[in-house]
Structure formats: structure tokens, C-alpha cells
Amino acid sequence: MSAELTFQIIDTHAGGDVSRIVVGGIAKLPGATVRQQMEYLRDHADGLRTVLLEEPYGIPEMSVDLIVPPANPEAMAGYIIMEVMGYPIYSGSNTICTATALLENNMIPKREGQQQFVLESPAGRVAIDARVENGVVEAITCEGLPSYIDTHRATIHVPLIGDVTYSIAYSGGFYALVHAAELGFSLTRDEESRLAHCAQAIVEAILTERGFSHYELGDVGPLPFLHFMGDVEQIAGGHYRSRSATYVHPGVICRSTTGTGTSARMALMHHEGRMQPGDTLETVSLRGSSFLGTFTRVAQAGGYDVVENTITGKAYVIARSQIVVNPADELVDSSQLRGILTCIQPAD
Incomplete structure (x- = not known):
């Protein structure tokens, strides 16, 4: 026995x-x-x-x-x-x-x-x-890791897809950031399977071509994440909302937009001059759930503008x-x- x-x-x-x-x-x-x-x-x-x-x-x-x-x-x-x-x-x-x-x-x-x-x-x-x-935990706000942009709008040829423009952020892991509309996606739930296949092809193409190193941690492993970005809607002064989807290699589209994905997105928006300390970004998933990212301050580290941030969400x-x-x-x-x-x- x-x-x-x-x-x-x-x-x-x-x-x-x-x-x-x-x-x-x-x-x-x-x-x-x-x-x-x-x-x-x-x-x-x-x-x-x-x-x-x-x-x-x-x-x-x-x-x-x-x-x-x-x-x-x-x-x-x-x-x-x-x-x-x-x-x-x-x-x-x-x-x-x-x-x-x-x-x-x-x-x-x-x-x-x-x-x-x-x-x-x-x-x-x-x-x-x-x-x-x-007596019920209604919300948790946690620190996101300091996030920065490693690569801004590079281009890579992806078999069966074509030329893809992407940026790379670090927010606890390296993220490829791509605009969903440029790849023909509206970020709806029925696209989930196609989003996973598209993201896998892009990540594998990037992995074949290059690696990434954190300015302090060094080699943190091969690229594990990709974040599909929807259009940004300004819902009030300094408050933004965007549909999003995060992919984890290999083969997984997350149900939520993820905290590190939200942090990576804020780093890119700051890099492009579209977000400042004190601003917030609500990322909305394929299922309609959301996380709220708050951009708290900018620091300088390793030659980068580093975005410090918090993430708020509810768990059950x-x-x-x-x-x-x-x-x-x-x-x-x-x-x-x-x-x-x-x-x-x-x-x-």
C-alpha cells in the first residue's frame, strides 16, 4: 500500500x-x-x-x-x-x-x-x-515593481504574421507590448484562442532574435510575457482606461489584465509622454474585469526613467x-x- x-x-x-x-x-x-x-x-x-x-x-x-x-x-x-x-x-x-x-x-x-x-x-x-x-476584504492595493522601457517600437518579422512593431518593458518580468489593432484584434473574448497563437508566434520570434538584461538583476530569463494594448480612453483628467490582454509563454492568455502587465503599460505611456505621476490607468480584460494602476513617482536607475506604481484589485x-x-x-x-x-x- x-x-x-x-x-x-x-x-x-x-x-x-x-x-x-x-x-x-x-x-x-x-x-x-x-x-x-x-x-x-x-x-x-x-x-x-x-x-x-x-x-x-x-x-x-x-x-x-x-x-x-x-x-x-x-x-x-x-x-x-x-x-x-x-x-x-x-x-x-x-x-x-x-x-x-x-x-x-x-x-x-x-x-x-x-x-x-x-x-x-x-x-x-x-x-x-x-x-x-x-468583515470582507473589498480591495487590495500592492506595490508594483519599478518599471521601465528597455526597447521602444522595434520591428521584427514574424512567420505567418508579417512585420510586427513592439516595445519591451520590465515590470517584474520582461514584457513585449503590442497594439492589438495593428494585429487585427478588438480584444473581445471570442478572440482568446487567436490571441494566444499570435502572441506565441511573436514571443518565439523575439526569443530567436534577442535576449534582455535588467540593469541591476542581469539575466532574469527568457522573455515570458506579451501584453496586447487596446486604445486608451481618457475618462477624466489624469484617469485613463484601456482594454488589454496578457499572454504568458507558452500558450496562456490570462483571465485578468495582470498587475505586471498594467505596470508595464504605465511605463510605456510615461515613456511616450502620455502619463504623469498621480495619473491612473484602468486595464480591462477580455472578461470585463479590471485592475487599477496608479503612477506614484519617477526615479532614475540604470540610465532609465523608472516608473514606481501601485496596483489595486479585488480577490475572492x-x-x-x-x-x-x-x-x-x-x-x-x-x-x-x-x-x-x-x-x-x-x-x-
Whole structure:
């Protein structure tokens, strides 16, 4: 008889993107910082990510966030982000979901009104501002990573598509930014499959031609994201709205517009002189959900204008459950799970 492997999760979603928050059953990982714990998980125990994002437990469009001890003494919790493309060091939607899950599960005491606290992501310290009304978390505002434009309006030839004009932003990962209308898209839900195929072709063409390096972090991996940009509507002085869609390589169109996608878009609008500190940008997804980006200030770093920003959104808890993994299940590779799970129970 084989033993069952078990751990506890809280399923959440922000803007339609499901984040599975792992809150129990995982042993303490090696590493003094959240970044080091992430690197251990990535290099030695990737089974947690693959089990939860692959059949029969999940789908690639989901994300996973593992709660871990923080290194920063200010932080109330640490979290490691896992997606189909691997281990991004930051994500706005995952941060919103993680903060909500911690509050709604009483892992961080919830207080009525505005509440501030600090989390630690693999990118470092993240300030959180939560709005609680009648005991419910109604909104989370989190810091976006400082964002900048690496490349502005370059052109690349993409097989079966033609010449494509794109910009490159860094906002927690490198993003290719393209205008949807130039590629024949209106950014409606029925275009989702075609958007994914188009984005995959563009990203693969860029990957074949070049790589990118962060001015401080250096090589942060191959280009993982593409953001389709709709037309910008000015809804009031300094307040803008745009339909958007974010692609994660390989093959995933996000349900939400994503926090890092919104940050990348603000960096481009500032670079083009269309957005200033104090302005806001609401990005609207194919499903009509939205995130609100606020451009807080400009800094100089590495020879770039760096846009500091926050992202606001709402997450919902949709399930609390225990995952049971049977090592005898031929559809599941649990070989990298045993070393990090604390809950191993005899099978009936």
C-alpha cells in the first residue's frame, strides 16, 4: 500500500485568474530569504508547481502561491509564485490573491477599514494596503515593481504574421507590448484562442532574435510575457482606461489584465509622454474585469526613467480544500513532492 501525500490550499481568483494558495503541509524550505527558498523549490522540488498546474489537479492557466517564512522582519508572511512559465519574482494578481487569502483565513488578523502590512515576495518587500468593509476584504492595493522601457517600437518579422512593431518593458518580468489593432484584434473574448497563437508566434520570434538584461538583476530569463494594448480612453483628467490582454509563454492568455502587465503599460505611456505621476490607468480584460494602476513617482536607475506604481484589485476566496496525491496514480509524478511535504498519511 502506498501512502497518500496531502497538503492544504485556498483557491482564490482576482479578475478571473485563479491562484492556488498553499497554506499547510509543506516543510520549511532551505534558504535564508524568500528568493533563496524560491530557488530551492525551482531547482529541487518543482513537483509542487507541476502537480497543481497539470492534469488531473489543475490547468496551466492557474497560478500557485506557497506561503513561506519571511526573512524581512517587517513582513508578516512570505510567498513564492509559480506559473506555467516557471517562477516569476513578482506578480500583481498573485499578490492580491495571497494577501486576501491570508486575511480571510485569519493568518493575518483582519481589521475593519484600511489596514496596512508587509509581505515578502522573491523580489523583496511588498507593502499592502487592504480595505475591509463589514468583515470582507473589498480591495487590495500592492506595490508594483519599478518599471521601465528597455526597447521602444522595434520591428521584427514574424512567420505567418508579417512585420510586427513592439516595445519591451520590465515590470517584474520582461514584457513585449503590442497594439492589438495593428494585429487585427478588438480584444473581445471570442478572440482568446487567436490571441494566444499570435502572441506565441511573436514571443518565439523575439526569443530567436534577442535576449534582455535588467540593469541591476542581469539575466532574469527568457522573455515570458506579451501584453496586447487596446486604445486608451481618457475618462477624466489624469484617469485613463484601456482594454488589454496578457499572454504568458507558452500558450496562456490570462483571465485578468495582470498587475505586471498594467505596470508595464504605465511605463510605456510615461515613456511616450502620455502619463504623469498621480495619473491612473484602468486595464480591462477580455472578461470585463479590471485592475487599477496608479503612477506614484519617477526615479532614475540604470540610465532609465523608472516608473514606481501601485496596483489595486479585488480577490475572492472560492475554495478551501486538502489536496490528496496518491503516488501510485500513473497520471501524477509525485517524485519531487515527498521531500517537501510534512503530511504523509497511509492510504485506506
